[in-house]
Amino acid sequence: MRMSLAQRVLLTWLFTLLFLIMLVLKLDEKAPWNWFLIFIPVWIFDTILLVMLIVKMAGRCKSGFDPRNGSQNMKKKVWYLIAMLLKLAFCLALCAKLQRFTTMKLAYVFIPLWALLIGGMIELGYNIFYVRRE
Secondary structure, three states: OOOOHHHHHHHHHHHHHHHHHHHHHHHOOOOOOOHHHHOHHHHHHHHHHHHHHHHHHHHHHOOOOOOOOOHHHHHHHHHHHHHHHHHHHHHHHHHHHHOOOOOOOHHHHOHHHHHHHHHHHHHHHHHHHOOOOO
């Protein structure tokens, strides 16, 4: 399953627009919706990305695949999977806090986001400063 760049951009734009419209309606108190409903476009988009990522990772299990070709690529896909799960954990914790399902401190809600940002900075630094020896 391959999507062109234009399709990916359009899909991202559409889900972001839907999320922002629902968020503005909630913040303006025009819609008395649950916070978990507000985040549905984000979760649908994340689910699509997770399915695509898992399908690509499962492609390594087919017969005839040489594991030496792309071990670095697999590490990157594992990082993407961890990043998506951290984002999902942050969204769930934030919705639970906003909906008052939990009395957790706000600092604890942001731990997955901080871990995601630190991991992203490490990944960026690794990609910028890593010099391949050939």
